[in-house]
Amino acid sequence: MILNIPRQIRKINRLRTIATILVKYQVISISKSISVISPVTLVSRLLDSSNRITKQEDFAVLIRRIFEELGTTFIKFGQWLSVRPDFVSPEILKELEKLQDxxxxxxxxxxxxxxxxxxxxxxxxxxxxxxxxxxxxxxxxxxxxxxxxxxxxxxxxxxxxxxxxxxSVDIDILKTMARWxxxxxxxxxxxxxxxxxxxxxxxxxxxxxxxxxxxxxxxxxxxxxxxxxxxxxxxxxxxxxxxxxxxxxxEGVKLTQKEYIQNYKGDRNLLGERLNDCVFRSIFEYGFFQSDPHPGNVLIMEESEFAIVDFGMTESLDKVTVNALLKWYYAAIYRDIDMFAETFLKMGTPLAPIDEIEFRNDCIDFIDEIHYQPSSNDISVGNLLEIINHIQYQHKITLPTSFVLLFRTICFWDGTFRYVGVDFDWRKDWGPKLKKLIQSQFLSESVVQDMQKSLLDYKQLISKYPANFQDIVDKIKEGKLKVEIEETSLIKQLTGIQKGLNKLAVSIFVSTIIFGLFYLGRGQGNEFLLQIITSGKELWWIFLLIILMFFYLRKK
CATH class of the missing domain: 3.30.200 (Phosphorylase Kinase; domain 1)
Incomplete structure (x- = not known):
């Protein structure tokens, strides 16, 4: 195998750069030779350093500063990790959201x-x-x-x-660190x-x-x-x-320019309504939204208009995900805990066994945070996001990235409404809209469309059936079809069930015959038994009983 020399040189140089930054932040000692540093020694010393830091918050700040100084890959990696609350602790997650791009x-x-x-x-x-x-x-x-x-x-x-x-070099280094x-x-x-x-x-x-x-x-x-x-x-x-x-x-003014926003001459409430309409419709009607909004890529304009100027990160949502999101937010606003928890688990992937009672209680905490706040000014969407992050981290549930990105997007827009001075309660606005969208799924046109899609699927299945069936028959004739069941425990269970059913059938037959004899001989006493023995035409009853009992004993 010929080594890629330029790539190896880049990797060595990059490791030296990383080591130098870690020395700067006193993660590793300068006495150690930077020239022989490796990904394994870097992550080892980083973990040792984390053990020396008593406060998790201090370690989180350290990680964020190092990532910022390491540049593009680590900044983007930190931002990407900030939407993985199933993996990153809440303290680190909160700090990674502050990464400066x-x-x-x-x-x-x-x-x-x-x-x-x-x-x-x-x-x-x-x-x-x-x-x-x-x-x-x-x-x-x-x-x-x-x-x-x-x-x-x-x-x-x-x-x-x-x-x-x-x-490419940075990800190679990260993979080596991760494996170690x-x-x-x-x-x-x-x-x-x-x-x-x-x-x-x-x-x-x-x-x-x-x-x-x-x-x-x-x-x-x-x-x-x-x-x-x-x-x-x-x-x-x-x-x-x-x-x-x-x-x-x-032409527009970034949200970062506070003086302009404070002295904004346009209709603030109209601006808020338009911002909300844009967010809601792009998510729930079009299934496509800008997933990394920040004050630098939203421009406020005159006449209560605005512009979005960066689309490096967007999310496209399929119909299943949009429907799940509809139910999720509908359940949160109307306090349907069962629907909320069910949708959470349906869309999520548990990485470990879940304590269902504790999970449900956490979901109730999330919904109550929304439901029992008297006004929009008392609702902190950032706090709601923290609860969602806690649920994911605590129960090790991986949600689709779109869910977390969506919630962060809503969190940003909620902060924007407050920032521009708009009194907006998204519960009152979104609730009826979500209800209307859910109801529209049961209208005749939507139902017909779903039925048409199902019929097309069945048509395709039926059209392929003769050819597929003929292929199976041909393989059987040629002796090429071989079916094996290797699950021995399943075979034992099926065999046991079969024997039990045989015994049950025999028992029913025997019980029926005995019950019939007693019914025919009711009130006759011993005379009926003598009549059977002395009557040749009734001997078939005894013969049948013997055969059945023999069959029963053999199966047993």
């Missing part, structure tokens, strides 16, 4: 080189103006403002260089680290493909087209590639 600026020279490599044209051929100072600089990409030769003002999103190589941790602490195998890291890698690699992101942005523009007060930037496909997005520049 900001990195040092990429030099303009590198940005210019990337644009020209991706488009095959010089930057001056595409843009009449281009700002060298970025609008924002995050872990995946950097955004600049420019003006196309055709006069449109655009935002240019340029991916950071060499990200795939860096991410499982060997050291076997119960960690419950969390299936290999699957977890593979899922994270797939998610991150998809986020690196800006063609996918642009398609999602286009789709969101079409989905929300019936809401003219929501603005989604138009994509300029002629300049967009896997590492570059050129999109419409939208």
């Amino acid at each position: 900001r990195l040092p600026e990429v030099p303009f020279k590198t940005i210019k080189q990337t644009i020209e490599q991706e488009t095959g044209k010089s930057i001056n051929e595409i843009f009449s103006q281009f700002s060298q100072q970025p609008i924002s600089s995050a872990s995946i990409a950097q955004v600049h403002c420019g003006v196309l030769k055709t006069g449109e003002i655009v935002a240019v999103k340029v991916q950071r260089p060499e990200l795939k190589k860096l991410i 941790a499982v060997r050291k602490t076997p119960h960690l195998a419950l969390h299936r680290f290999d699957e977890l890291l593979s899922s994270f890698k797939n998610t991150l690699m998809e986020e690196l493909d800006f063609i996918h992101e642009s398609k999602r942005q286009d789709r969101m523009e079409r989905v929300l087209s019936k809401m003219p007060w929501v603005h989604i930037p138009k994509i300029y496909w002629e300049y967009t590639t896997k590492h570059l997005i050129v999109m419409q520049y939208i």
Whole structure:
């Protein structure tokens, strides 16, 4: 096997960088040689360090700071872990949600080189103006403002260089650490680290493909087209590639600009209604929502309008998941504990046995937190999220990522309503809407559609049946069909059941004959018995009794 030397060199250099940062935060000693550090020694010393820290909160802060300094992969990994409350403790989870997705600026020279490599044209051929100072600089990409030769003002999103190589090396290191941790602490195998890291890698690699992101942005523009007060930037496909997005520049003010929000001149309540309508319809009607909203990618505009400008993370929901979400939130608002718990377990995957009584009590705590608050201002959706996280972590239940992302999305929008000064109670608004959507599933049109789908499935099954059946018959004729049952305990049980049924049948027959004889001879005493013995034509009764008793004793 020939080693990939460049990859090995990158891995060694990356390990040195990680070790240097761990030394900075006093996780490992500087006296140890950084040149011989390995993933195993890194995770070993990190665990030793965690044992020295008495407060879980302090360890959580340490993890968050290290992740931020380690860059793109670890920032994204931390953000991804923040939606896995079945795996991460509540203290660490809360801290990971604070991860800042900001990195040092990429030099303009590198940005210019990337644009020209991706488009095959010089930057001056595409843009009449281009700002060298970025609008924002995050872990995946950097955004600049420019003006196309055709006069449109655009935002240019340029991916950071060499990200795939860096991410591949980092995930290799994480996998090595995870395998060692499982060997050291076997119960960690419950969390299936290999699957977890593979899922994270797939998610991150998809986020690196800006063609996918642009398609999602286009789709969101079409989905929300019936809401003219929501603005989604138009994509300029002629300049967009896997590492570059050129999109419409939208004038607006980020939620981070407190002074503007405090002095907002538009109708705040109308803005709140429109924000809520956008969130509700995109989730429950269209099954497609922006799953990573934050103050930096929501722009408030004049006339109570707003824009969403980043679609690196979106969620598409199938019909089954949407229906489950409908029931989940309906049950929470109308305090149907059975429906809530049932939906939770139906959609979730328990990784360990569940204490059903404790689980139900935790669900009641969640619903009561919603149900017994007198006003919207008393409801903390963040606290509700903490309860959900507690339920998942305590009972080791893995929910679909869409559930957790959705709740975090609602948590963000709830905070936004408060931030812009909107008095909005989502229980009163969502309850009737959810009820209406659930009722619509039982309308004739919806029922007919479901029946049509079922009939098509049956039609397909029936159309294939003759060929499949003929194939089975041919194999039987050729002696190629062999069916074996290897579950010996099942065979023993079936055999026991068969013997029991045989005995029961014989007992019924014998009891019937004896009962019949007694019925015929009632009141005759010994005369009836003598009559049977002396009567040749009645001897068949005795013969039948002997045969049946013999059969019974043999089976026994």
